[in-house]
Amino acid sequence: MKRKLLLAMLLGLLASVSFAQDKAGTAGMTFLKMDVSARATALGGSFIGLSDDASCLYYNPAGMMNLKNMEFIGSYNMYMADVMYTYMGGTYPIPMLNASAGIQVAYLNSGEIDETTPLNPDGTGRTFKFSDMMVGLSYAQMLTPKFFVGGTLKMIKEDAADEGVFVVAGDVGTYYNTGWKSLIFGMSIRHFGSNFTYFDEDTPLPMLFVFGASYTAMNDGVNKISVLAEAAHPSDNAEYVTLGCEYSYNDMFFARAGRKIDNDEYWLIKDDGVDFSDNADPEDPELDYSDSGINWMGTSLGLGFKMNTMGLKVDYAWKHMGYLGITHMITFGYELK
Numbered sequence: 001m002k003r004k005l006l007l008a009m010l011l012g013l014l015a016s017v018s019f020a021q022d023k024a025g026t027a028g029m030t031f032l033k034m035d036v037s038a039r040a041t042a043l044g045g046s047f048i049g050l051s052d053d054a055s056c057l058y059y060n061p062a063g064m065m066n067l068k069n070m071e072f073i074g075s076y077n078m079y080m081a082d083v084m085y086t087y088m089g090g091t092y093p094i095p096m097l098n099a100s101a102g103i104q105v106a107y108l109n110s111g112e113i114d115e116t117t118p119l120n121p122d123g124t125g126r127t128f129k130f131s132d133m134m135v136g137l138s139y140a141q142m143l144t145p146k147f148f149v150g151g152t153l154k155m156i157k158e159d160a161a162d163e164g165v166f167v168v169a170g171d172v173g174t175y176y177n178t179g180w181k182s183l184i185f186g187m188s189i190r191h192f193g194s195n196f197t198y199f200d201e202d203t204p205l206p207m208l209f210v211f212g213a214s215y216t217a218m219n220d221g222v223n224k225i226s227v228l229a230e231a232a233h234p235s236d237n238a239e240y241v242t243l244g245c246e247y248s249y250n251d252m253f254f255a256r257a258g259r260k261i262d263n264d265e266y267w268l269i270k271d272d273g274v275d276f277s278d279n280a281d282p283e284d285p286e287l288d289y290s291d292s293g294i295n296w297m298g299t300s301l302g303l304g305f306k307m308n309t310m311g312l313k314v315d316y317a318w319k320h321m322g323y324l325g326i327t328h329m330i331t332f333g334y335e336l337k
Contacts, residue, residue: 035077039246061150063173135154
């Protein structure tokens with residue numbers, strides 16, 4: 001009965017994804033949607049069902065209850081257009097309360113941008129920059145040995161040229177070990193809060209509801225394969241699904257792959273052929289805009305290495321952003337044993 005109920009919950013959420021409406025471009029503070037961990041990035045963004053390292057501060061604060069020691073994480077994202085995005089976090093277990101606490105900081109900087117205006121499209125000679133900063137305080141509580149809850153209070157600051165805004169937001173998350181084989185479910189609601197006024201516009205936060213699951217497909221003590229899936233409902237875009245797979249050897253070497261899928265940009269097969277008028281010359285190479293085949297946009301790969309005796313971890317992720325190019329992320333982790 002339990003298995004049927006859990007399966008019905010997952011299928012129901014996935015069905016709701018299929019009938020969603022696109023709401024692109026309707027929220028601000030969109031840097032909050034960027035992945036903060038190379039491991040999660042390589043898994044397509046699927047991480048709620050794992051939530052077993054310090055990056056759970058961002059993805060699912062309830063997962064801090066999986067961490068028995070203090071852990072620290074630092075990530076650097078080599079994003080497109082020379083945008084710099086860094087993230088740091090740390091967790092602190094509180095065994096006497098069956099609880100855990102944590103803190104996280106994220107910072108995005110666009111670098112100097114040439115100012116242009118309608119009267120000076122080639123530039124005014126001045127520059128400006130765009131920056132975001134988020135500081136979050138998290139707390140997680142064990143309700144039963146298999147069910148955890150957690151929350152995060154976020155303070156967010158955004159500056160663009162001479163304009164700036166400060167916002168307070170929150171996250172909540174749950175983590176549930178079903179006890180059936182290795183099936184785990186997680187849920188989080190991220191970035192919820194009141195609207196804010198920016199550049200004289202009433203702007204909402206990019207709230208995101210995510211439901212995910214993980215399952216250990218194989219574990220012989222040396223080789224381990226974990227598969228993950230998530231369904232996400234953003235407030236400012238189309239719903240999407242992410243899939244991920246992680247292989248580990250002796251809990252030391254890791255290989256990962258992931259994929260984001262939706263009904264808009266992240267389709268599996270692309271067909272961008274153009275229908276020309278009858279009098280067009282199809283042999284003209286300047287008119288050949290056809291672009292079909294596998295769409296790699298949303299595909300991600302990664303590697304990881306863990307030195308268990310020292311508590312050190314290094315993860316790398318490669319992500320295909322379609323026409324925007326490739327991004328790279330590296331994450332360092334440290335467990336204080």
